[in-house]
Amino acid sequence: MFSLMHGLWSYMFSKTEFHVLILGIDKAGKTTFLEKLKTIYSISEGLPHDRIVPTVGLNIGRIEVSNAKIVFWDLGGQPGLRSIWEKYYEEAHALIYLIDAACPSRFEESKSALEKALRHEDLQGAPLLILANKQDLSNAVSAEELDRYLDLKKLDERVYMFEAVSGYDGRGIKESVEWLVGVMERSKRTETLRARTGYVPVPSS
Numbered sequence: 001m002f003s004l005m006h007g008l009w010s011y012m013f014s015k016t017e018f019h020v021l022i023l024g025i026d027k028a029g030k031t032t033f034l035e036k037l038k039t040i041y042s043i044s045e046g047l048p049h050d051r052i053v054p055t056v057g058l059n060i061g062r063i064e065v066s067n068a069k070i071v072f073w074d075l076g077g078q079p080g081l082r083s084i085w086e087k088y089y090e091e092a093h094a095l096i097y098l099i100d101a102a103c104p105s106r107f108e109e110s111k112s113a114l115e116k117a118l119r120h121e122d123l124q125g126a127p128l129l130i131l132a133n134k135q136d137l138s139n140a141v142s143a144e145e146l147d148r149y150l151d152l153k154k155l156d157e158r159v160y161m162f163e164a165v166s167g168y169d170g171r172g173i174k175e176s177v178e179w180l181v182g183v184m185e186r187s188k189r190t191e192t193l194r195a196r197t198g199y200v201p202v203p204s205s
């Protein structure tokens with residue numbers, strides 16, 4: 001009886017842990033974005049821009065938003081490293097896809113890398129946040145323009161949103177993360193992942 005009550009108590013008052021994958025081609029600004037997230041949401045400052053180098057392995061960032069713990073996985077986007085992305089699909093609750101909105105010459109490459117990821121069955125039903133990054137640059141296109149330009153097919157059944165952000169000045173980041181937490185909490189994929197892993201809630205501290 002005690003363990004049943006304890007389980008119920010933990011379930012109601014614990015923080016859910018979500019895994020969010022941050023993808024995008026090289027130089028889209030993924031690591032800079034992650035470091036900005038840490039600066040916004042945790043007591044420790046993220047790395048300054050000039051100390052960030054191209055990612056070869058995996059960067060991990062942990063933050064807490066409302067009642068959720070989020071673990072971000074930031075992977076390298078260079079062409080030779082993109083084959084590693086799919087190793088993380090199965091465990092991800094959601095996907096953030098960054099695009100350098102000030103670099104139209106690479107939109108096509110970004111689009112095809114995103115479409116390839118979305119075709120993968122291990123990412124089925126994962127909510128998608130597409131970020132038009134580097135809005136601090138005057139030539140950056142808006143989120144709406146990027147949406148029109150990419151003209152992604154087959155997004156209809158997927159929960160998704162385009163948002164304009166800057167990993168330098170932080171605009172748009174809070175709105176994006178709050179939207180993502182809300183959709184992950186209601187997502188069918190979250191239910192499926194919980195059921196598969198025999199979800200044990202992490203007690204809140």
Ligand SMILES: Nc1nc2c(ncn2[C@@H]2O[C@H](COP(=O)(O)OP(=O)(O)OP(=O)(O)O)[C@@H](O)[C@H]2O)c(=O)[nH]1
Nearest residue numbers: 026027028029030031032054055077134166167168
């Ligand atoms: N102006 C501007 N530059 C940015 C922004 N975010 C990143 N950058 C710059 O873009 C370059 C690439 O940034 P990274 O964060 O290393 O990009 P990445 O997507 O992690 O790259 P890989 O690790 O190689 O996949 C760096 O010179 C950053 O300083 C931004 O919001 N605005």
Ligand SMILES: [Mg+2]
Nearest residue numbers: 030031054055
């Ligand atoms: Mg990086």
